[in-house]
Amino acid sequence: MGRIPATLIEETARELMARAAIDIPPDYREGIVRARERETGRLSRFVLTEMLANWEIATADRRPMCADTGLPRYYVKLGNEAAVEGGLVALERALRRATAEATAAIPLRPNRVHPLTRADPNTNVGVHAPEIAYSVEPGADWIDVTTVHKGGLFGTDWRMLFPGDGVAGIKRFFVDTLVEGGKRGLACQPAIVGVGVGGAKDTCMRLGKEAACLRVVGSKNPDPAAAALEEELTALGNGIGIGAMGFAGTAMVVATHVELAHTHTGGMPVAIHQFCLSSRRATGRIHPDGRVEHRADPVWFTDYYRRSGIE
Amino acid sequence: MAIERLDDVRMDTVHLTTPVPARDLRRLKLGDVVYISGVLYTAREGVYRRVVDKGLPLPPGLADLSNVNFHCSPAASVRPDGSYAVEAVTATASFRFGRSMAAWFERSGAKVIVGKAGLTERAYREWFVPHGAVYLTTVGYGLGATYGRSIRRVLGVHWLAELGIAQALWVLEVDRIGPFLVEGDADGRSLFALANREINARLAEVYKSLPPPALGRFGEVIVRTDEVV
Numbered sequence: 001m002g003r004i005p006a007t008l009i010e011e012t013a014r015e016l017m018a019r020a021a022i023d024i025p026p027d028y029r030e031g032i033v034r035a036r037e038r039e040t041g042r043l044s045r046f047v048l049t050e051m052l053a054n055w056e057i058a059t060a061d062r063r064p065m066c067a068d069t070g071l072p073r074y075y076v077k078l079g080n081e082a083a084v085e086g087g088l089v090a091l092e093r094a095l096r097r098a099t100a101e102a103t104a105a106i107p108l109r110p111n112r113v114h115p116l117t118r119a120d121p122n123t124n125v126g127v128h129a130p131e132i133a134y135s136v137e138p139g140a141d142w143i144d145v146t147t148v149h150k151g152g153l154f155g156t157d158w159r160m161l162f163p164g165d166g167v168a169g170i171k172r173f174f175v176d177t178l179v180e181g182g183k184r185g186l187a188c189q190p191a192i193v194g195v196g197v198g199g200a201k202d203t204c205m206r207l208g209k210e211a212a213c214l215r216v217v218g219s220k221n222p223d224p225a226a227a228a229l230e231e232e233l234t235a236l237g238n239g240i241g242i243g244a245m246g247f248a249g250t251a252m253v254v255a256t257h258v259e260l261a262h263t264h265t266g267g268m269p270v271a272i273h274q275f276c277l278s279s280r281r282a283t284g285r286i287h288p289d290g291r292v293e294h295r296a297d298p299v300w301f302t303d304y305y306r307r308s309g310i311e
Numbered sequence: 312m313a314i315e316r317l318d319d320v321r322m323d324t325v326h327l328t329t330p331v332p333a334r335d336l337r338r339l340k341l342g343d344v345v346y347i348s349g350v351l352y353t354a355r356e357g358v359y360r361r362v363v364d365k366g367l368p369l370p371p372g373l374a375d376l377s378n379v380n381f382h383c384s385p386a387a388s389v390r391p392d393g394s395y396a397v398e399a400v401t402a403t404a405s406f407r408f409g410r411s412m413a414a415w416f417e418r419s420g421a422k423v424i425v426g427k428a429g430l431t432e433r434a435y436r437e438w439f440v441p442h443g444a445v446y447l448t449t450v451g452y453g454l455g456a457t458y459g460r461s462i463r464r465v466l467g468v469h470w471l472a473e474l475g476i477a478q479a480l481w482v483l484e485v486d487r488i489g490p491f492l493v494e495g496d497a498d499g500r501s502l503f504a505l506a507n508r509e510i511n512a513r514l515a516e517v518y519k520s521l522p523p524p525a526l527g528r529f530g531e532v533i534v535r536t537d538e539v540v
Binding site: 021041042043046047050051053054055057058061063064065066067068069103104105106107108109110111113118119120122153154159160161162164165168169171172173175179180182183184185186188239240241242244245246247248276277278 | 317318320322342344357383384385386387388396398399400401403404427428429448450451452453454455456457458459460474475476477478490492503506507509510513514517518520521522523524525526528535538539540
């Protein structure tokens with residue numbers, strides 16, 4: 001079976017970086033079109049109208065939709081039968097090179113700095129940067145590369161809840177987080193809100209982030225309890241009375257995505273993440289014969305990824 | 312008519328030219344939709360650390376060039392031929408720079424801050440009004456491409472080596488860059504303060520069926536109408 005050349009991965013990753021920074025994903029755009037139609041607040045509606053126009057300018061001019069191009073990172077899904085020339089070390093080198101090249105070429109804002117000295121290499125590459133997360137998929141010989149560009153200062157929180165807090169506790173924490181980040185529009189809402197429930201602390205943080213960034217608007221969690229919670233949380237968030245930029249309004253949440261992990265019997269850790277008005281992601285599937293298919297849906301949460309059985 | 316509620320906001324369109332004269336600033340009403348032509352420059356914590364905290368001199372001639380300070384880092388790069396590519400600009404949250412602003416206004420002569428999410432009315436009264444400064448908020452947030460399209464050219468960039476691309480002081484010539492909204496007016500009133508009052512009035516109802524969690528968090532803000540900024 002053919003090995004995927006690392007040069008193809010690098011070339012694809014560069015292209016993904018540009019697409020993510022410039023072109024708003026269609027599922028999110030449609031969500032904002034619907035939110036704007038429902039929005040009753042005059043100022044909030046004005047904001048959404050301007051955002052829709054901004055995305056058209058970005059695509060027409062091939063310039064980034066937002067100057068805070070976030071912390072570019074990668075999610076790689078490896079087909080169980082896929083192989084890369086030079087192995088996964090070559091893949092990681094390709095992704096780091098693509099990040100530095102795309103930062104200069106698009107250009108992206110070089111956001112990544114040393115956390116203490118604040119020195120900026122101007123490449124978006126550094127210690128543990130960009131993050132590369134992996135998952136595997138059985139019966140596949142391709143590699144999916146997804147890049148996500150997400151800002152990260154506001155709108156995310158984690159909390160240890162307990163079984164006695166129940167679903168009402170999740171709802172309360174959800175509203176707390178949305179109100180806190182929603183005033184003045186610090187969280188750049190209306191957002192795709194990812195909610196990670198369960199696992200260990202870091203598991204719920206990871207799942208909440210992936211739920212926000214790697215599921216498309218309109219998708220549902222296959223677990224009926226999670227799917228019901230998604231709908232309830234969306235309605236709750238849009239009923240707070242906060243719209244875009246923290247003006248009075250109805251558009252706070254474009255979609256809520258809940259992801260679950262089996263957790264400690266005594267606890268219920270919950271993480272909330274808001275993917276902003278520049279919800280930037282792009283995915284490409286690289287086949288061993290050299291074909292690259294670009295698509296809007298990362299398809300990160302597969303049945304295998306969410307598996308619960310022993311085998 | 313005095314603006315007491317969000318519904319009173321007229322969203323009149325205003326065009327400003329830099330350096331913006333004091334009489335134009337006094338006329339701005341909360342929620343006016345503002346476009347700026349002329350020259351503006353970016354400055355945020357990296358620049359304030361140098362000028363306000365360390366007392367280093369401003370780039371020569373900056374105060375004469377513009378009185379508009381954008382709390383912004385551009386998506387920019389230096390091309391191989393030494394020229395600059397600035398494709399998108401958006402603001403960063405301004406509340407973090409509040410403590411630097413009074414000294415900054417004194418040193419720079421800035422009268423207009425363009426940023427994200429504004430400051431509190433108290434901050435405007437203490438730090439902005441005494442210096443005749445107003446605050447315009449960017450819209451979105453994230454009109455990076457819209458604002459980027461209005462940049463005519465990069466007039467200069469200062470402290471690129473010391474601060475990096477994101478924190479450097481970029482001097483930009485702009486043509487009708489906007490829309491921005493008047494958030495803090497010449498009297499120190501705030502559009503977001505109006506919005507928060509209306510939002511806060513509903514919060515008790517929103518929380519009616521949401522019990523507090525079993526375990527509180529140390530130092531937790533428990534007054535829901537308070538802000539975290």
